[in-house]
Amino acid sequence: MKVIIINSPLFRETNHRYDEDSLPPIGLGYIATALKENGFDVALIDSIDLRISLVELINILEQQKPDFIGINIFTTNYELVKEIIESYNHECHFVIGGLSTKDLYKLILEWVTPNPIDIVTGDGEKIMVDIVKDKVNQKPFVQKNNRRVFTVDKQSPYLVQDISDVRLDRTFFTNEPIKHPLGFLEANIVASRGCVYNCTFCAAARSLNKDYPVREKSVQSIREEIEEIKEQYPHIQSIRVLDDLFLKSNATIQTAIDSFTGFNLQWRAMAHVQTFKQTGDELLRKLKASGCFELFIGIESGSPRILAEINKTREVEVIITNLTKVFRAGIHLKGYFIYGFPGETGEDMAMTYDLALTLKKIAGSFGVNFRTSVFQYRPYHSSQIFHDLEARGRQDLNSIQMQQNEALSGLVGRYQFNFHSGHYAKVSPEVLEDYICRTIQLNGDNIFAGLAG
16 A cells, blocks of 8 residues: 655745745654554655645656545645646545645535545544554544545544654655754754644634644653654754744743753744743743743734734733843744734834834844744634634635735745735735835844854
């Protein structure tokens, strides 16, 4: 039985303007590892890292003729995955996964192919093995002809109850370790699954995923994985934690300290603007001492009105206070911002830019770097804003194709991030793009300036 797992492409053609290293698809690696450990012939094709065009990928599949193809899907590449599956000319059983399948399954059920399709929302590693074995021990949520939809939630026998036990064969990855632009070698881990917050633009919001429990690896499990990484990559210098949200509270800060202390490695991870609300300077100094080099935090907006609408901390001063603690501890920070939320005005955008500028100045006063990563808002399937837009009459959301914003890419590069599917703000596209450009330009000529040393 031959199985191919695919990290699905973002672009139809080979994109020579893709200007940032991709990250290893660890979730797909878990699935590939489980299949391999059960004796199946399995390969993982990372279309993003290998810059494989759509036609090239289809040709590879046509030549290899696998019995099963597992592939992820996102709002941004729905049309590409649809074309892959509808264009494939051999018998094959397809399995499609990803958070967006909670909504997209309704469309996938109508795709034109004689091949069977299983759609899985939630953990994929256990159920994928039984799909290949044809021994699935769960009734589908929906069944239509040769299409099945499975929900792997807390009621499912396929939920991974203890993620500390999940094995990962890193030989499946073509892009690890990654050499960072600053020169250090970095490997990647996942230490938890799920998020505890309710951002309305995010499909991982807790309110929409109550049946999918948040799970965390034990300190022992994380330390064992780091030991394995150091053995496999003796020259490794950094670990990036790819969780939706690694640092959630003082308890998880302590978990991080206990997990990384003593390895003589630096590490980077996601936190939240409220993570440090109850955190004292001493705990943050210990976090820094454990190797914490840089944190990634979704700030999104500087407008109290927009922050309230997206379920973020609406008090801008709280954001400044909490992040100043991080700067004072000597930890660098990357802040994510989004412009173009539904109904957003020029005044809202001006407040966001002012907040980014303020944080940049505060970071500089403590001798650390604050860099910005900025995006145009786009509605993701299975997010609360997507549902709200539909409820307000935007019934065309499923028919609007995600496209590249060529104008924005021409201004700021980062071609792989500049997708859009319509305009939702109360300003012109030119004003929106100007704010994105100006906020990115706070980094200067080098977004990593100030991180070295």
